[in-house]
Amino acid sequence: MIPLSEVDIGPREHAYATSALDDRWISGTGPFIGRFEAELARRVSTAHAVAVANGTLAIELALRALDIGPGDQVIVPALTFAAPAMSVVAVGAEPVLADVTEDSWTLSPADVDKKVGPPTKAIIAVDVLGHPADYDELRRFGVPIIQDAAEAHGSHYKGRPAGSAGDIGAFSFHANKTITTGEGGAVCTSSEPLAARMRTMANHGMKPERPYHHEELGRNFRMTNIIAAIGVGQLERWDELVAARRRIAARYDEGLRGSPYGRQPVAEWADASAWLYVVTTPERDRVVQHLRADGIDARGIWPALSRTPALRRWHVECPVTEHIADRAILLPTSSRLSDTDGDHIVRSLLAAAAE
Ligand SMILES: *Cc1c(COP(=O)(O)O)cnc(C)c1O
Secondary structure (H helix, E strand, C coil), X not given: CECCCCCCCCHHHHHHHHHHHHCCCCCCCCHHHHHHHHHHHHHHCCCEEEEECCHHHHHHHHHHHCCCCCCCEEEEECCCCCHHHHXXXXXXXXXXXXXXXXXXXXXXXXXXXXXXXXXXXXXXEECHHXXXXXXXXXXXXXXXXXXXXXXXXXXXXXXXXXXCCCCEEEEECECCCCCCCECCEEEEECCHHHHHHHHHHCECCECCCCCCCECCCCCECECCHHHHHHHHHHHHCXXXXXXXXXXXXXXXXXXXXXXCCEECCCCCCEECCCCCEEEECCCHHHHHHHHHHCCECCEECCCCHHHCHHHHHHCCCXXXXXXXXXXXXXXXXXXXXXXXXXXXXXXXXXHHHXX
């Protein structure tokens, strides 16, 4: 089976991880953590980055740092992997699902306008599949914005790197993301008070300079030094890993030109890096079956959150999301996908369309 996503770990990551082990710095303190945070902040053009254990906790930490909890509402798009909505529930707040636009697949400012109100304490915008949301439009609502850039390493919104367009940017470094540490995450911000608060809350509410002194409530969200070592290796390969996925996406574009498949639109404000390449077809299930029979791990995209059983308490209709979610297919995309396998996938898609 050609995998949906393949991990690309090189000699650098091995060497750094070994060095962390040899030095016995294996917990949430150690030199690679600071290096990882500094390099990520530099990449993303924010003043600060705080490394955490995974992308879901990154979003939760951002929400907590904004004092969001019971009685508050947070607007989240219905077209996304479910983690942002789950994180809102995790802090005791209510997720308000909003639809996406047809021409960007990201949060619809018009739908947000209908749902925003006094209980709205933040908007989580998701850069879905690498395509940035329209941050200048979302800013107009005057509530803090968390940019979920888990899928958008290397994307830009009007020239601003993904992770820097909101008040807080949240990243995941899960094994299937463009830059990976296996499990891992980070929050990025240019606000000094928010960065300090997130650093403290991620470490049991202790300020770095005052151990065992808990000024505020916190928990343990820390990334380990071994994981950060892998991350430093990956961040040093950022350009290579981002470019490799863009190349695969361009090859799909080329191979599928003139075919009946639709693809994710690109809005004029977006420089979208390719996380997972997507095609759309009204015959989604038949095409997925055809691809799988040809040894390709293609999958239907995540069901709309408006139809997700665990979120039924917060159900609202999101017709554009539901339309996309019924038609979109995720195709194998990774820096290790060979041209031979890429061409096999294109041929299989074209054959499925001809059936
Ligand atoms: C992967 C992902 C997350 C969650 O990240 P984890 O590191 O797996 O917890 C959050 N949001 C989006 C949009 C994602 O794709």
